[in-house]
Amino acid sequence: MKPNRKWLMPLLAATMLVQPGSALSAxxxxxxxxxxxxxxxxxxxxxxxxxxxxxxxxxxxxxxxxxxxxxxxxxxxxxxxxxxxxxxxxxxxxxxxxxxxxxxxxxxxxxxxxxxxxxxxxxxxxxxxxxxxxxxxxxxxxxxxxxxxxxxxxxxxxxxxxxxxxxxxxxxxxxxxxxxxxxxxxxxxxxxxxxxxxxxxxxxxxxxxxxxxxxxxxxxxxxxxxxxxxxxxxxxxxxxxxxxxxxxxxxxxxxxxxxxxxxxxxxxxxxxxxxxxxxxxxxxxxxxxxxxxxPVIVLNTTTASAERGPRPEGKMLRFWAPAGSSHTTGPYMDRVGKANTRDLGLNAGGCPVDYANTLPVQYVSGAAIIAVDRWIKSGKAAPSFPQLASFEGPKEPVLEPAGYFDANGNVKGGLRTPWVDVPVARYDWRGECIGGSGRTFPFSKDRLKALYGTPDVYHKRFAEAVKAAEKRGVLLPPDMQAAIEAANKVTW
Missing domain, CATH: 3.40.50 (Rossmann fold)
Structure with a gap:
């Protein structure tokens, strides 16, 4: 399927306060x-x-x-x-x-x-x-x-x-x-x-x-x-x-x-x-x-972060900015397409799921919702993570300016996940895919061999990164297991 090279606004793709945990909360x-x-x-x-x-x-x-x-x-x-x-x-x-x-x-x-x-x-x-x-x-x-x-x-x-x-x-x-x-x-x-x-x-x-x-x-x-x-x-x-x-x-x-x-x-x-x-x-x-x-958590993907840069946090305000994420993803736009077909009788021709950005933002956003709920009920504050710098470069998914991307082509800083720390692809928030669903650039076999040697080494390192992300509050246990299972299918 040839991706459409037009993309506009994302489609189908806002006094004294009582503290939670006090006698006058909820x-x-x-x-x-x-x-x-x-x-x-x-x-x-x-x-x-x-x-x-x-x-x-x-x-x-x-x-x-x-x-x-x-x-x-x-x-x-x-x-x-x-x-x-x-x-x-x-x-x-x-x-x-x-x-x-x-x-x-x-x-x-x-x-x-x-x-x-x-x-x-x-x-x-x-x-x-x-x-x-x-x-x-x-x-x-x-x-x-x-x-x-x-x-x-x-x-x-x-x-x-x-x-x-x-x-x-x-x-x-x-x-x-x-x-x-x-x-x-x-x-x-x-x-x-x-x-x-x-x-x-x-x-x-x-x-x-x-x-x-x-x-x-x-x-x-x-x-x-x-x-x-x-x-x-x-x-x-x-x-x-x-x-x-x-x-x-x-x-x-x-x-x-x-x-x-x-x-x-x-x-x-x-x-x-x-x-x-x-x-x-x-x-x-x-x-x-x-x-x-x-408690408030704002999750700004790289799309929003590149436009606006870091935002000031407060005692009960957190900004989570997952590196490599895009406004939507290939799997999300596939879900949108199915809903549009059912409700409106159309599918606007999104990019193939794996061609668009596949970094699973939904895992991080799910963890954020759980963190807000826990914060309300227990008073345990959500973790704070580094944010992403604004990026005024070209709208096409190219690697510039120098210093913004790491050696593997993924954005530096921000909330880190296993997909950018133990990568098998470069994830970009820009490109021609509708809905702002970005791009995925899979690494070649030679690149994967140079990074990890064998698939077993990659599987082990990825699983370790997933477990560390779960401890940081970035991933939930069911998503952690799903991520490991998906990574174990990667081979070369």
Whole structure:
């Protein structure tokens, strides 16, 4: 398969605070704030429609994990936030905002519910990613196996007016040789199922997110069913990727200090794909305030790190930057392609899985989610790792400038994994593959012989590096074993 040489924006590819572990963490935080959080009405489970299934249903089979998936409609009144008079959205992220007038809304949530015996007490709430007028579960697609193995509840919230009920006429664009619908929206995708949904402005999303998270954790439901009936959530983690991650960064900076509903956050790839606004005011390049009072991990791949460089950490803020990683990977884009084929009847022609970057970012992001959850529940802080320097070189995957790459062609520094420390390939974040999925350049047999001599030596060294990475908190035990098994298949 010849890779497409066009690539644009990644496709289908965001006061005093109570410290976790204190007497007023988790449920106590929410109770202290619920007087100012609007309640919601829930309808469902939602069934029917012309398609007969929800948009962005789990692309991973839930049955082996004992999970169920249901969709619900959530309605209430919410407001946008505006910048407080006399203040600005400064580069330190310490923003002050005021609430506007309430307006009615109705959106949908997808709920993936574990069996009661498996539930670990934490619900992950994803700010769904909107691209080209559709909403999708980007963070879940990266981390499904980690979430399902470890008993997390998961909720995806459709937040964007542009992806729910935007009335602008849809259009088609040519992307990677395929015709891509722009402006599909939920209401157009299945008008029978989603025609009643309405979010007048994406600026309302931050208040809507607060209301939904509070309702899930503390059962603040004005009417209708409880999506987690029979379970007692004790913590809620907010997650989002790229644009949704940047919106979650806005939430952390401006809304979390006011409401304190979330117990932690995990964001991925905060690099500016599109300039965001807060009620008409431009926000700075994505930033997270360093005085955040709940655990936060931001995973910036080399794609984002090369653009923005190291970011300041705080007592409860970590930036993880895996060397050699790319915005997406070949295996991830393969998963996206299957979902697009099912939901939109198209596959945008991504690069072959092994041609694109294959460094398994999902192992590191899964470890990050577990680290945030552990931090919330035990107070054990997540580890801090070196970050990556910004890189202003060419957009093609070439080895320059000198000093940025190691002797094997992989990026120096950052969060190290066995794939760059005991490599069999060079991993680059640049190239022509759609979705920003980078490139993999496998080493020749002669290069492998020069590095390791025999495959047995490579297998041993890789296994040692994997075990060390697990001890550092970079890999989880099930992924550690999978990595070793995959490496043992490498020969020459």
């Amino acid at each position: 449920r106590g935080q929410a109770k202290a704030q619920h007087a100012s959080v609007g309640s919601v009405t829930i309808e469902g489970p939602v069934t029917g429609g012309t398609r007969g299934f929800p948009y962005s249903a789990s692309i991973v089979d839930l049955a082996p994990y004992g999970y169920t998936e249901s969709e619900y409609f959530v309605s209430g009144k919410a407001h946008a936030y505006t910048v407080a008079p006399g203040t600005t959205l400064g580069a330190d992220g310490r923003w002050q905002v005021v609430a506007g007038e309430d307006m009615p809304y109705k959106t949908r949530i997808l709920v993936r519910k574990p069996p009661a015996a498996k539930f670990n007490g934490t619900v992950v709430v994803e700010y769904m990613q909107e691209y080209y007028g559709t909403e999708r579960d980007t963070n879940y697609r990266w981390n499904a196996e980690t979430l399902l193995r470890n008993g997390f509840g998961w909720v995806g919230v459709s937040m964007h007016h542009e992806g729910i009920d935007d009335q602008k006429p849809p259009q088609m664009i040519t992307y990677a040789g395929s015709q891509i619908p722009v402006g599909t929206t939920l209401a157009r995708w299945d008008p029978q199922r989603y025609g009643s949904l309405s979010v007048p402005s994406t600026d309302m999303s931050y208040d809507i997110l607060t209301q939904i998270a509070a309702s899930l954790k503390s059962k603040m439901i004005a009417g209708g069913p409880d999506p987690f009936s029979g379970l007692k959530p004790k913590a809620v983690i907010g997650v989002g990727n790229t644009i949704a991650g940047e919106r979650m960064a806005i939430y952390i900076n401006a809304i979390q200090p006011r409401q304190r509903v979330f117990d932690g956050f995990f964001l991925q790839d905060l690099h500016r794909g599109a300039r965001l606004k807060l009620s008409g005011v431009d926000t700075p390049a994505p930033v997270v305030r360093t005085d955040v009072g709940v």
